[in-house]
Amino acid sequence: MSTTQTQTETKKSKQKLAIIDTDIHERVLYKDLLPYLDNPWRHYIENCGWIQEKHLPYVQPTVAGVDRADAVPPNGGLPGTDLKFMQEQLLDDIGHEFGILTGALDPSPSSMHGWPEMATALASAYNDWQIENWLEKDERLYGSIQIAAQEVESAVKEIERVGNHPKMVQVLLPIDDIMWGDPQYHPIFEAAERHNLMIGMHHNEPPSYYGKWPRYFIEWHTLIPTAHIMMITNLVFNGVFEKYPNLKCMMIEGGFTHVPHIMRKMDQQYKDLRHEVPWLKRKPSQVIKENFCFTTQPVEELSKKEFMQLLDQLGSEDIISFSTDYPHWDYDSPYRALPNLDKELSKKIFSENARNFYPKLPKKEGGEQ
């Protein structure tokens, strides 16, 4: 949705929607992590000039940079840093049943360059900070486990450490130059499956021209779904979901209009070249239908006809799940982002598909939304 549509909805005449929002970005300031870091890591930040890696070369060309202009908390801090303000502006305002926190540690610890122990320490500190300041302060919020995959053994230990927390629902992995389908990373999937956790995949960096930065943000942002296409290809053909059949993967913040193409393409390739990947026993489109889900945002403006045509091509009503991407600039409002859908379908997309996806989310107690 465009920036002109991101203003807070008019309060009057607004119906509360008990949605499950699958992409909410809480944000940390590195100073906030200090209480959760042991030395020497804390010392490196406090006294040795360590700073976060720069993520994007662009200041995203909207009024408030990467965020909604109206998402700045009253204290003037960065959007996503203030729970109370997020509650008022998002959760209470819309009426969220649940929200899945997807973090903002740009870049993800797994994507940091060099010094793997520092990345691991930051991931752990982030998880503790998230639990204490978000998950245990609002019963609607569920969380994503950050890991640093530079050292797989350490990543697995972190999953062991926090994976049993009742409100941690997935392990969050960045999409960039890490080929997660490679067997070297499979212990991470094994640990996730063992803890009843799903996988959340969120792009860190699109495959913009082979690691070269595109000249413009509009190019970078257009190519986010291509990063998702690459990751689906890698995970499916390397047999991750044959090896860990209970694992599912939420593809976050890439939309879903690219999925019909990749289903079709992978099925054709599978038909022609499956002898190369004998461990893959199901058609790729079947794997996608059974082991993947896609958050809707940033959804293109679709008519009902166009939307239903895409669902027809997907061959499933169960693999897309609504998300706002709050507080980002291209936030999708649940009141306006989708066309007017039939009630049952709407219910699936706004809550039931997410509820079915995350086994640790409470089951529905009954009643209509």
Next chain:
Amino acid sequence: MSTTQTQTETKKSKQKLAIIDTDIHERVLYKDLLPYLDNPWRHYIENCGWIQEKHLPYVQPTVAGVDRADAVPPNGGLPGTDLKFMQEQLLDDIGHEFGILTGALDPSPSSMHGWPEMATALASAYNDWQIENWLEKDERLYGSIQIAAQEVESAVKEIERVGNHPKMVQVLLPIDDIMWGDPQYHPIFEAAERHNLMIGMHHNEPPSYYGKWPRYFIEWHTLIPTAHIMMITNLVFNGVFEKYPNLKCMMIEGGFTHVPHIMRKMDQQYKDLRHEVPWLKRKPSQVIKENFCFTTQPVEELSKKEFMQLLDQLGSEDIISFSTDYPHWDYDSPYRALPNLDKELSKKIFSENARNFYPKLPKKEGGEQ
């Protein structure tokens, strides 16, 4: 199409189809270029051990590597090296009206690493070899100009040198880590437009995991359309077709089922972020409809309903053009690759869209195909 479908068609009961085939790969052996190379370049190959760069780490997992098993010429040489055999097996057999040669200099001279003068010399030799041995020996065959873009000025000179040849219809550019939309390459587009040449874009290397090779060919091959998506994004948002409005771009060997997604995605991004690219005056989907065409191969197996649904999403019947990709392993037969389409639409896809695309192709003299 699968390898089991690539055998020569049964001769009896076969109707000739006067198609325009927009992707035929003739192949050169470097020794064949020697007569077209001056010294020192010839000397470097003959006496100094220069060898071609390796293109793929995989031997493509089909019986005949990257080619149709039955495309080996009688002399046992590599598929695509023997004009007479190609005439018999492809052009005469099907009844081609015209075929566009798209070469096989893997990697493309523009994609070679280091030593730009050598790449430039090879591109020139290739063009001369192509003209003498293919274009001037079969009136049905039209050609693509190879250039080495490492030095843009030299590339422009090569376009000047051979661009007026009546049978050269396009400048062939590889899709890999070269961001062709960057203004540094615009003199190439300017020279092409000035010579009434179109642009042919053919992947050299998909954006497989940011320059890292995927483990398997099936991943690499699945991601070819994502490389095309990246290039369309780069060309359109950098305003190439606003600056050179008469230029059109044939996207070769990527199929077209990815195009509805990228049209939709780019239009949405344009709506939200167009202030970043003020030179772009048309909606991206409009630019794609007016300045692009897509060769069909490797087309997925589509029912008529699915095919027509995709055309509906494209919003045009004029931007896909049939190709066989002879002699590659996933060759598409014009008898079987597409569903049974209505006559007028079939005519567009099998010949008229290509004829309208390439201004140097002879206009139709009348008569039905």
